[in-house]
Amino acid sequence: MTEQTERTEQSGQPSSTPGGVRPGSRPRPLGEIRRWPGSFADRLTAPLPGVRAMARLAREGAVRPGPDGLRDIALLPFAPGPLPAVDTTTLAVTWAGHASWVLRVGGLTVLTDPVWSRRILGTPARITPVGVRWEDLPPVDAVVISHNHFDHLDAPTLKRLPRHTPVFAPAGLGRWFRRRRFTRVTELDWWEGAELAGVRFDFVPAHHWSKRTLIDTCRSLWGGWVLTDPLGQCVYFAGDTGYGHWFKEIGRRHPGIDVALLPIGAYDPRWWLSDVHTDPEEAVLAFEDLGARNMAPMHWATFVLSAEPVLEPITRVLAAWERTGRPRGQLWDLPVGGSRLLAG
Template structure:
């Protein structure tokens, strides 16, 4: 693995920059990808989805869709649409993270909770950040609902994909790089940071584009970290060292069972709490659960475990924003 330890650039890169990249980012992997033997073991064990006995928990998944809160340019509002999709109002901008408003995505059963925010209720979307190209994070039917002049902020290697679909304002970044978008109180900064994951969208493009998370900072604060999809590892501590005073960390807690298969690329609830500590973030908002059944844990288990892990870590209960799908929180006076 090529280990990158440089800090974010002092100056943001130009928006819409045309760039060249290596043919593969496989040297950024922090664990080998599963091979034929691992896939055969998974098929033998039959642990691809929750057991039938646990599916009664689907009726108990938290869902509280409501109106988007009114906020000013100095506040931060977070609304969980489900999975890794958030509506962020920060620095006077509206930002979507990994937006998936589709009921079905390729290779996955249909969503088990509806989207928490109706598309028609969204304000004008200023930007979209994408963590990587897996279908449950990069959903073309959803992106096609956006105006083609929406800013798309992408991992390295994905700009050509977006431009071919006629998006006009596309910027791709390497780890530790940043761009800025103008806001009513000054520029909002978007930094692309490492993650313990991988990329693949077709049979021939494994690791041809990068993967990562985003640190989004409004002028004078607040600061939000969106992890995207990631396993646990050393990058969290490095990100925390590079970006002081993270107010809220949006961290994945689901799709982790079986651990021998998914551990390197998906944090479990206890690891997510540990990652929040490594980051130095004050608030943790769990995500990547209760939307698609991607693995074998019971539907409500991630919520039970993250609450227990948060309490065991001695963190204040008010700083765990374990939101129902569709719910919002507002942070003021940062």
């Protein structure tokens, strides 16, 4: 690898090779300690809200649904069941709630953005329980983190894991884990990948941002993950994202995604959230851009993060899906605690 290509891989920008760093490129070493820039603000695809937007939000106060929007909480889908039996040829997804999934891929058990806490900072308590009891989890082989917002990076949940658990994290977030004594942390830039037990973990872009304290805005990267098993079965976990050009590029670089886990909630008011959270119709459009075979909605029915009525995300995504004319069975609208699987 040339020095220029090495710099390109670390920056995540396209290399001189057509298409840039490809999924089949050399995986980064697990647990590699790397130096990162002090800010990833140049990766933003929209400006962050300024003083005027903050003042408008404070003036309008439209950050939670009113009583009418909350009245259907009892109707939210919650149907926990046992984790499906799998082998090394099975790709299975189980929705624990919000952006937390239990993925079974290539014989590994992988958690995405695990949040098993009842409450997170600045947010009312969960409106549905966690769909998978912690004590019912098999040994966790790896964790993937999309970004550092509190509803995706939950310290109390991660504290439950053995410190030797492999963690795949965005660039710049490794220090957070190492300070908590995690010993196998792999940080990746966009379009980089690493391998664990034959399963490929590729970090891909998202239309979002990062912040956890008053002084760390965009100090770490944000994105989604594409996991591919040795048979080529593939699941895409979007994390948090607005709609934009990255979906087509992800689909181009990762053709044949079997299931896309896409966010459909926390989108209202649109003037405030459209740049960083897809609404239901945009989530379906993103699915089509990806060229994926199946879509599983997430990021709704768990925490009240914004102003839309609690059942509106799934109602709108079902309507948007019907308008596409696609087979109903390709929309995996799981209840919290529900599972679906593909057998290789």
